[in-house]
Amino acid sequence: MSRVPLIPESAPFTAEQRAWLNGFLAGLISRGENQSVPLPPTAEIAKRSLLIAFGSQSGNAESLAKRLAREAASRGFTARAAGLDSLQPSDLIREQNVLLITSTWGEGDMPDNAISFWDNINQNGSSPKLDGVKYSVLALGDKNYGETFCLAGKKIDARLAELGATRVTERVDCDVEFDELAKTWSSTALSALETGKEISVTVVAAVPPAKEIEEKGYSKKNPFPAPLIANIALNASGSSKDTRHIAFSLAGSGLNYEVGDALGVYVKNCPEVVDAIISAHSLDPQAEAALPDGGTAFLRDALISNYEVRHLHGITPNQLLNTADFVTSLRKLQPRLYSIASSIKAHPEEVHLCVGAVRYDVHGVQHKGVASTFLADRLALSETTGIFFHVAKHFRLPADLSKPVIMVGPGTGIAPFRAFLEEREATGATGKNWLFFGDQRRTTDFLYHDQIIEWVQKGLLTRLDTAFSRDQEEKIYVQTRMLTAAAEMWQWLEEGAHFYVCGDAKRMAKDVDAALHEIIQTAGGRSAEEASAYVADMKKNKRYQRDVY
Template identity: 90%
Template sequence: MSRVPLIPESAPFSAEQRAWLNGFLAGLISRGESQGASLSPAAETAKKPLLIAFGSQSGNAESLAKRLAREAASRGFAARAAGLDSLQPADLVREQNVLLITSTWGEGDMPDNAISFWDSINQNGSSPKLDGVKYSVLALGDKNYGETFCLAGKKLDSRFAELGATRVIERVDCDVEFDEQAKTWSSSVFSALETGSAASVAVVAEVAPVVVVEETGYNKKNPFPAPLIGNVALNATGSSKDTRHIAFSLAGSGLDYEVGDALGVYVKNCPEVVDAILSAHSLDPQSEATLPDGGTASLREALISSYEVRHLHGVTPNHLSNTADFVTSLRKLQPRLYSIASSIKAHPEEVHLCVGAVRYDVHGVQHKGVASTFLADRLALGETTGVFFHVAKHFRLPTDLSKPVIMVGPGTGIAPFRAFLEEREATGASGKNWLFFGDQRRATDFLYHDQIIEWVQTGVLTRLDTAFSRDQEEKIYVQTRMLTAAAEMWQWLEEGAHFYVCGDAKRMAKDVDAALHEIIQTAGGRTAEEAIAYVADMKKYKRYQRDVY
């Protein structure tokens, strides 16, 4: 007896796809009838709950978690992705199958959206039990951070085991290039979880292939060749720093971005540094070398354009047997992310950066920051380099334009706040704006001075507090100014102000955080425990956001 096709012609598939799907489903039904079984019960058992929880500071872990949730759903799981800040331990026990994806920031710290969850499972004597929970951890990190590499993921992995949860797959620690490791890990985890039910495996294994939608347009894998249109020194003569305003044209790219996002920039190593390394290691610069993508180039060109060589500069020569051994020991040269310093509403078809050129001497050897000196010294006006946008959903202005905004950004941390203020001006936001800016000396290091003073004069900037550390005997920093203005800051916070920090994670961000807690206690009359809860609440409702590095 003929059957009515299961996939109608109105479905959004080509004729070939409809024919394949109809044949596939008919075969499943036929086998089910011959075995006296129906497809529905098996399909139901395949819908295992799966929670993919993420701790994300810059958005990588969040994007990956959401992508894997879609893949898991296509494999028959009842999957969902959720930030750790939205979860309680009871959620894990209820869903039982949990995948954790987390980055690490600062000196081995939890991402901002994972702190409250970590505290909830790390309380001695009152931590919840996770018996019955099956889990695995994918930790994202950067090996350049040494002992703190992937530390947040390692901590979560260890704590879950201590609380009685069962690993289905051992933790995987990823370096900057995490795509392939993430694919291997997710495939292994999905397979391990699927084997819990023979019926579900039989059905899931024969589901139609997952359709992977390729990104179109310009992105990290296909960067836009952006021409450099601006390179302006922001420090005056006499400064010990070299900070540049860098501008790229986006004309013809079709690209757009939001303030708070970051720009990924493809860079090259300094040819002088590469030549010194080749000489020190007695290597032929014209010998053939394999590139990370499988192609070939001269060794010199490969080291300039494709491999990290920072750790080789100034080290004791190592006479290797051949060029291949040398190249295989190196990491791929990564694009660098910079906080965007402009609003596209104020500068159509442009994107701006605020870059501090890094140069220093170690035992007589001159070292250069790879990306900063590439932008400051080696990329000429009119020349192009590949760029892409990195979405930073964790660092956004309030959607309610009437909300007050407090911004703390010393040094190049001013970058996103220049963008914020341009955006607030362009959108006519009625909310008050308060900026804390600091650097070494007012006369030489007041970055974007004229524009900031104009914002004060026009009222776009409601209040400006500056801290120039070396203009007086006692050093003054942005957190010093915060404490001086504690009463007014507390008033702003109580009015619903959003609080933002950008800059150094190791010291400044921690000092600012401590000052914020102190202000809540002293000006707000709260206990230390109440101040902690107040800040946690700010983070929960996205009123305390950080872009730190």
């Protein structure tokens, strides 16, 4: 007659832990003892399962999720981090404990890897109820986007509650400076999960508190002072644009990067703009001002190097502000991320950018893009500024060098595709390459013209389609060229081509996405629903990747 286990197989223990407990408890019961069980100090049992899901476009949410998984493991959880594109609602039900981190993309959109998950939980009547699931959401965003700030996280948080899941702690919405808020949220959420789940046997292992992994070498917190080695105008005379090829030296840094990554650049505000703001508010440029990370500096120096002032230039002066109140109202000046425009295999110890200088007038007041004009106008050759690399795992060339690649990058969106093509050339990739490039006029705005034409002549670029919108009466854009080439594009997609888009998120990326769906319907003979499923499958298999802003 077999003995019925005292600890069921469904309990959160390993087979060895369950066997030990069954034997130990059986011995106590056979002796008629009824007392607390002193478990061995080395037994790490009764670990709670924890799913840390992330929706990430540029990599921040993914990095936070993986860091949180390490912290949770140190606190006794069996934790795993997973992209939302790999999850179904049923995964949340199975895991029970869920912490979700997501960014917001464009004008309140879901990041690419969260779209399919959102569709699955947002379909009324088809999504399963999530009763019993305990969760919390960390939303990443940028307050400059106003009403759409952290909208993706807000939507997911509300929908999970509608489906019956229980918040263990309230959602936290983070601006671009998110580290401290993220730490507070994660600590609170883990504590809530620890105390909120009842289990019959609990073992608290002696675990040291979670520690930050020390970053070695250069990083965002310790940027490399990179000398500027090139600042070359890419537009010809007569263009209405000012696009620059910017290059930094990496010599002596030990830094490396992959094509598809972004470069973080520490920038400074224009001194003329800062002087105008100080004058408008009748402030003393030599007044002592607190710095965001501690310490003090003269007000003028602090505004140039440490605070965001772009929204203050031209506003109605407020004579009542004192220096302390004025500085308190400002946000910390953030580094800017740029798509890398080079392959380190083609340019050892260098990193290149393609930057469009932003300058415009509003009611007679000249405005300047902080970072773009810093790079174009104010950083002199051989001078240094802090840089770091931002890994973008969501934007990678196929590992299989024989796979075809389709790239759509108008304007400065050409940046990562110049890097892709340099990489494909350096690695001897045999897959076909197709580039869609557009701008205003062929004669003045064909960025990297000579290099691109040389790639066509060599055969590296199998096909090049250009769209110069102002060279004819009717506006022609990259999506126009895509539709014209629908039959061949469908053939490439069916051959397993990877499809990439870089550039403006608000209009271009949406128009290109609509054109892709239309091509699948018309050339592929699919219904609208089948086309959406085809695109979703491309995203899931990393064959449709976007670097949009």
